[in-house]
Amino acid sequence: MRRNPAGVAGAALLTMLLFPIYWMIASSVTPESRLFQSPPLVPSTLSLDHYRALFDERDFLIPIRNSLVVAAMTTIVVLPVATLCAYALARLRFRGRALLLALILAVSMFPQISIVPPLYLILRELRLLDTYPGLVLPYVTFSAPLAVWLLTGFFRQLSPELEEAAMLDGASRVRALWDVVLPLAAPGVATAAILTFLYCWNEFLFALSFMLGPDRYTVPVAVTLFRGRYQVPWGQVLAATVVATIPVALVVLAFQRRIVAGLSAGASKG
Amino acid sequence: MSRHVAAIEQEERLLARWLVAPALLFILVGSLVPIAATGWEALHGHDLRLPWLGRPFVGVANFVEAIQDPRFTSALLHTVTFAVVTVPLEIALGLALALIMHTAHRGRALIRLATLLPWAIPTVVAALVWRFMFDAQAGIVTALLRTLDVVGESFDWFVHPLAAWVPIGAADIWKTTPFVAILLLAGLQTIDPALHEAARMDGAGGVRRLVTITLPLLRPALVVAAAFRMLDALRMFDVAYVVTGGGPGTATEPLSLYAFIVLMQRLRFGYGSALSVTVFLLTFAFALMWVRALGRSLVGDRT
Amino acid sequence: MSCSLRLCVVLVLVTVCSTSCGERALVTRLTFSGSALGPEAELVQRQLVRFGERHPGVEVELRVTPDAADQRHQLYVQWLNARAPDPDVLQLDIIWTAEFAGAGWILPLDAFALDVDDFVPAALAASRWRGALYAVPWFIDLGLLYWRTDLLPSPPRTLSELREAARRLQETGRTRFGLVWQGARYEGLTTVFLEHLGAFGGGILDAQGHVIVDEPAAIRALTFMCDALGRDGFVPLSVLTWQEEQTRFAFQNGDAAFMRNWPYASGLMQDRARSPVADRFAVAPFPAEDEGRPTAALGGAQLAVNARSANPALAWALVRFLVAPEQMLERAQLVTQLPSRRSLYDTNALAQALPIPIEQITQLLDAAVPRPVTPVYSELSEILQVRLHRALSGQQTPAAALREAAREIRTLLVRSGLASEEQAP
Numbered sequence A: 001m002r003r004n005p006a007g008v009a010g011a012a013l014l015t016m017l018l019f020p021i022y023w024m025i026a027s028s029v030t031p032e033s034r035l036f037q038s039p040p041l042v043p044s045t046l047s048l049d050h051y052r053a054l055f056d057e058r059d060f061l062i063p064i065r066n067s068l069v070v071a072a073m074t075t076i077v078v079l080p081v082a083t084l085c086a087y088a089l090a091r092l093r094f095r096g097r098a099l100l101l102a103l104i105l106a107v108s109m110f111p112q113i114s115i116v117p118p119l120y121l122i123l124r125e126l127r128l129l130d131t132y133p134g135l136v137l138p139y140v141t142f143s144a145p146l147a148v149w150l151l152t153g154f155f156r157q158l159s160p161e162l163e164e165a166a167m168l169d170g171a172s173r174v175r176a177l178w179d180v181v182l183p184l185a186a187p188g189v190a191t192a193a194i195l196t197f198l199y200c201w202n203e204f205l206f207a208l209s210f211m212l213g214p215d216r217y218t219v220p221v222a223v224t225l226f227r228g229r230y231q232v233p234w235g236q237v238l239a240a241t242v243v244a245t246i247p248v249a250l251v252v253l254a255f256q257r258r259i260v261a262g263l264s265a266g267a268s269k270g
Numbered sequence B: 001m002s003r004h005v006a007a008i009e010q011e012e013r014l015l016a017r018w019l020v021a022p023a024l025l026f027i028l029v030g031s032l033v034p035i036a037a038t039g040w041e042a043l044h045g046h047d048l049r050l051p052w053l054g055r056p057f058v059g060v061a062n063f064v065e066a067i068q069d070p071r072f073t074s075a076l077l078h079t080v081t082f083a084v085v086t087v088p089l090e091i092a093l094g095l096a097l098a099l100i101m102h103t104a105h106r107g108r109a110l111i112r113l114a115t116l117l118p119w120a121i122p123t124v125v126a127a128l129v130w131r132f133m134f135d136a137q138a139g140i141v142t143a144l145l146r147t148l149d150v151v152g153e154s155f156d157w158f159v160h161p162l163a164a165w166v167p168i169g170a171a172d173i174w175k176t177t178p179f180v181a182i183l184l185l186a187g188l189q190t191i192d193p194a195l196h197e198a199a200r201m202d203g204a205g206g207v208r209r210l211v212t213i214t215l216p217l218l219r220p221a222l223v224v225a226a227a228f229r230m231l232d233a234l235r236m237f238d239v240a241y242v243v244t245g246g247g248p249g250t251a252t253e254p255l256s257l258y259a260f261i262v263l264m265q266r267l268r269f270g271y272g273s274a275l276s277v278t279v280f281l282l283t284f285a286f287a288l289m290w291v292r293a294l295g296r297s298l299v300g301d302r303t
Numbered sequence C: 001m002s003c004s005l006r007l008c009v010v011l012v013l014v015t016v017c018s019t020s021c022g023e024r025a026l027v028t029r030l031t032f033s034g035s036a037l038g039p040e041a042e043l044v045q046r047q048l049v050r051f052g053e054r055h056p057g058v059e060v061e062l063r064v065t066p067d068a069a070d071q072r073h074q075l076y077v078q079w080l081n082a083r084a085p086d087p088d089v090l091q092l093d094i095i096w097t098a099e100f101a102g103a104g105w106i107l108p109l110d111a112f113a114l115d116v117d118d119f120v121p122a123a124l125a126a127s128r129w130r131g132a133l134y135a136v137p138w139f140i141d142l143g144l145l146y147w148r149t150d151l152l153p154s155p156p157r158t159l160s161e162l163r164e165a166a167r168r169l170q171e172t173g174r175t176r177f178g179l180v181w182q183g184a185r186y187e188g189l190t191t192v193f194l195e196h197l198g199a200f201g202g203g204i205l206d207a208q209g210h211v212i213v214d215e216p217a218a219i220r221a222l223t224f225m226c227d228a229l230g231r232d233g234f235v236p237l238s239v240l241t242w243q244e245e246q247t248r249f250a251f252q253n254g255d256a257a258f259m260r261n262w263p264y265a266s267g268l269m270q271d272r273a274r275s276p277v278a279d280r281f282a283v284a285p286f287p288a289e290d291e292g293r294p295t296a297a298l299g300g301a302q303l304a305v306n307a308r309s310a311n312p313a314l315a316w317a318l319v320r321f322l323v324a325p326e327q328m329l330e331r332a333q334l335v336t337q338l339p340s341r342r343s344l345y346d347t348n349a350l351a352q353a354l355p356i357p358i359e360q361i362t363q364l365l366d367a368a369v370p371r372p373v374t375p376v377y378s379e380l381s382e383i384l385q386v387r388l389h390r391a392l393s394g395q396q397t398p399a400a401a402l403r404e405a406a407r408e409i410r411t412l413l414v415r416s417g418l419a420s421e422e423q424a425p
Helices: A001-029 A049-056 A061-091 A097-106 A110-127 A133-156 A163-170 A171-201 A206-210 A219-228 A234-268 B002-041 B061-068 B069-104 B108-120 B123-133 B138-146 B165-189 B193-201 B206-234 B238-243 B254-265 B269-302 C004-022 C039-054 C069-081 C095-104 C121-125 C159-171 C187-199 C216-229 C236-243 C244-252 C265-270 C312-322 C325-335 C342-346 C348-353 C358-367 C378-391 C398-415
Strands: C026-034 C058-064 C089-093 C136-142 C142-150 C177-180 C256-261 C282-286 C296-307
Touching: A001 A234, A001 B108, A001 B123, A001 B165, A049 A234, A061 A097, A061 A133, A061 A171, A061 A219, A061 A234, A097 A133, A097 B002, A110 A133, A110 A206, A110 A219, A110 B002, A110 B269, A133 A171, A133 B002, A163 A171, A171 A219, A171 A234, A171 B002, A171 B269, A206 A219, A206 B254, A219 B123, A219 B238, A234 B108, A234 B123, A234 B165, B002 B269, B061 B069, B061 B269, B069 B108, B069 B165, B069 B206, B069 B254, B069 C265, B069 C296, B108 B165, B123 B165, B123 B238, B138 C265, B165 B206, B165 B238, B193 B206, B206 B269, B238 B254, B254 B269, B254 C069, C026 C039, C026 C312, C039 C058, C039 C312, C039 C325, C069 C089, C089 C312, C095 C296, C095 C378, C121 C136, C121 C296, C136 C312, C136 C325, C136 C358, C142 C265, C159 C177, C159 C216, C159 C256, C187 C296, C187 C378, C216 C236, C216 C378, C216 C398, C236 C244, C236 C398, C244 C256, C244 C265, C256 C265, C282 C296, C296 C312, C325 C342, C325 C348, C342 C358, C378 C398
Parallel strands: C026 C058, C026 C089, C177 C256
Antiparallel strands: C089 C296, C136 C296, C142 C256, C142 C282
16 A cells, blocks of 8 residues: 555644644643734743633632542442443343343433433432432443443453353352452453543533532533633633543543553444 | 253343343433433423423423424424534544554554544533634634635634534534544454455555455444444534534524523423434434344345 | 552542531521622622621622623523522522512512612512512613714714714724624623614513514614614624623724613723723713614613522521612722612712713613513523524524514413513513
């Protein structure tokens, strides 16, 4: 395959992919006065004012805390639930297995808006609006399918001989699961945890509907609602977007291969 | 001996039930019950701001209202058009990106990173960045087009009902092409390189090999990618909310956003539930079509 | 993996504990929610602290809300619909009172003693729903025409004069734009439209509550606005995304000969250090044609008590404190907001505090026209905004837009069981 046309196209695509991120960072350190006057491609003066304002005036640590708490709580619930379910789907034979798999897949395809009305009314009745548990319920429901899907594919790739060996030695299925399979499942579980975290960090509609005030806003909602002023404070908004991107970027940097492998495996199997 | 096996199978079935129960519970309580409840609510008149009207059963009146509601038909049109326009673009660009990733020897890590970052970034963050880049005063895209004399001095994307779709489309395509690329890359990696070797020795050029070998073998992955993207495009909410808020007027308002406004701002839960049900039916109808197409595609592979 | 899992659990527990362990049971805490833009924020904070000093054991927390009224409204609706007990006292836009009262979200205030006669009648009428008082007017806003005294000898007396003057000044290059007003798709647009409606003798609802926004007078009004953007060209297309501040910037920088805006702009533009037009502008009522009368859209804020507040009596005490003449005068002096107490307009202190001559204000108070007082006002206004914006951006003709708007509003009123309601004032 000739390198040149592909090389040019590749460079172009790469630029299109990375430029907005570069621009986001560059603009976030451009002083406010220059932002509205066609700043140069490479900022000449750097200023951390926007970041200072973000944390001093707007207390941006609060949405970060909220997002972290919700993501942590969701992940803690999703991992065991999804792992057990995936194991059963991968290893055990039972009636309705295909139906369950189809159901799980179907749920991930639901439009989120379709379940907002009753969830809202129920959470209101239970006084769970504007609380962490109130958001965790829909988050678990919508991130579990991906985790189950991923882990099912993962378990299927694991050789069943190890558990069978353990069971032949007299261990029950559950014991085998606990002692033998779970330690081996660690990489798959880690990937599922990462994807769940990314989902929670990213999610917008439920957070917008069920969280009521700045005390409980998650990062996506807080960043979007900066737009309240007459003139959008782009400097601060962009600083906030950079801050919102950092955890995600770190996770992606650290676990690139795993994420790609996980998504591809889930996609081609299933 | 067979009784022993049967006993084990019985035990396994019981164990399976326990293992699966929590996930099933979440799905039921978190998804299925709410969907049914939305459907039930859609059959009632329920305006939370007019408590004196109560919550009467109104049958299909809400759906009838929707059909006659021009804002609903516009939103439906917007949603479908958006899906039909952006998804092929995303597939095409994703394919290009996947091919590059597949054949690249140097800079693989950089390409992978460049692909993963847009995918992992929160959708609202991507939307905000693109909104900024298209801003009439501060946006670099607008500035660039002005210097190239493509647009006038006071051109504002967000004031024109059609032009306002461009930033939305750009943000969505930028955000989701990587996901398509990853899916297609997995598909590319399953293609036996020997096939390409043989074709090359027969004298087939790159494009020819792409069309006759790669694409047909990639079909299942393409169908899966297209299906996922379609489903996401039909329920799109974040991008429109952040980039234009549905404006100017309601020119860029997709169905999910309209339903959200009716529910959470107008507090018309009955009508809003009917609109939500419509979004659900839209995605459900599409999913059905896809399942049949997928089935046909798999069968087609075997001949 | 289990190590980081443990770390996660600890992190979660610590965060949850630290958030809930911050409560102190000795102090009664009230929450006040209102606008907090710059000097206004400091003023409110100061007044809240003063209240706390006069009521030992009580602390009032100022809860910041977005500055755009539409967003604040959404937030209130979200909170109150979710049955949140706080904020205890809310600053409402004058157009929200009927809505919140109808939904049962705010307390009727007749049981509490208030000297209602001292308040501006038009504003008070907007605080009532089905006869009961649900909020107390706090300050008033009136739509005004700002004009450049260095470019014109006197303000235009009719709308046609305004059009001619604006075109002339724009075409001869004296200013970049003729007239600027708020044309973004939000509530401000409805108020601008209201003033144009009054100028042609039209309205949104008549005294019996019937929809009249599709009548010839209204169509003429909207046609005037569309022509101003198009054929006559003395209003720039950019106004379609402008709210109050953008129009103020345009006028303040000398780019516009006329501006329609609220009184707050006056104080800011008198700042000689920042405003190129300081001392070179004055205000006047928005002019009318012969068939209409000069109209000032009535805006402003009111204070209400959350129906689910844990301390209603204390919340009422805060309301009464904030609307006391002393606090109101301070507000007028520091942030140029027109008080809602009529007695204050006879005082010298107010005359000195306001950048606009008192006689002009009392004249404008007579020209004040409120927007329809109905629980479905925000939906009604949204229907109108969408249609107006479509007509102004050239997507629909004025007649078609208003006819559709009228039809939708009628359907809305019937559907809400409000069709034959008599609308105040």
